[in-house]
Amino acid sequence: MVLLIDFGTIVGYPTDVHPNFAAVDWVTGSLQAPNLHTSEKKLGQLRTVFHDQRSWETMDPETVVYRVWWWEPVPAGTEGGLFWGGTEIQPGCVGDEYFMTHGHRHAIVNRAEFYGTTVGQGMLVLRDESGRAWAEKMKPGSLHYIPGRVAHRVVNTGNIPLRFVACWPSDAGHDYEIVRERGLGARVCQRDGQAVFEMTQD
Numbered sequence: 035m036v037l038l039i040d041f042g043t044i045v046g047y048p049t050d051v052h053p054n055f056a057a058v059d060w061v062t063g064s065l066q067a068p069n070l071h072t073s074e075k076k077l078g079q080l081r082t083v084f085h086d087q088r089s090w091e092t093m094d095p096e097t098v099v100y101r102v103w104w105w106e107p108v109p110a111g112t113e114g115g116l117f118w119g120g121t122e123i124q125p126g127c128v129g130d131e132y133f134m135t136h137g138h139r140h141a142i143v144n145r146a147e148f149y150g151t152t153v154g155q156g157m158l159v160l161r162d163e164s165g166r167a168w169a170e171k172m173k174p175g176s177l178h179y180i181p182g183r184v185a186h187r188v189v190n191t192g193n194i195p196l197r198f199v200a201c202w203p204s205d206a207g208h209d210y211e212i213v214r215e216r217g218l219g220a221r222v223c224q225r226d227g228q229a230v231f232e233m234t235q236d
């Protein structure tokens with residue numbers, strides 16, 4: 035499939051080479067790409083993620099917490115390839131805990147990733163294999179290198195949607211179980227209107 039994008043012209047492509055380009059809106063992180071993949075996560079799918087289960091039960095399970103879009107210029111699992119995508123996390127809280135992504139570590143654990151914030155305010159929560167947790171503040175322009183072997187999740191601490199772009203190896207895969215089983219070792223909660231990073235026992 036060739037997607038016509040108005041920013042460029044294809045020149046000199048051999049006939050057996052598929053054009054592999056897309057268009058990013060660098061202000062919003064929106065992406066125009068061939069065969070764009072999308073997914074969304076609703077509150078009902080994030081039962082174990084938030085610590086205040088009572089508040090979670092009172093909320094509409096159809097509430098969209100975040101959505102993801104990404105481009106796979108090579109098939110998933112290709113060694114040496116890269117994927118590009120973006121995420122939008124809605125503002126909101128479950129109890130005192132901000133809306134966030136489920137979080138994962140890469141299935142091939144040594145695979146790293148870049149996150150770059152385009153819109154909003156947030157925190158990137160990270161946990162290494164020894165259990166140490168820390169967070170990096172996200173704001174428009176912030177660029178975050180997530181090393182291999184480090185589990186990661188993003189929290190929207192602002193009152194508008196948080197958007198970031200990402201680039202990761204096409205064979206990285208996702209291990210969600212490790213976050214379900216061990217958590218991230220920290221939570222970001224609203225205290226007196228401020229986002230506070232708190233270590234936990236989970």
Ligand SMILES: [Fe+2]
Nearest residue numbers: 140147186202
């Ligand atoms: Fe990742």
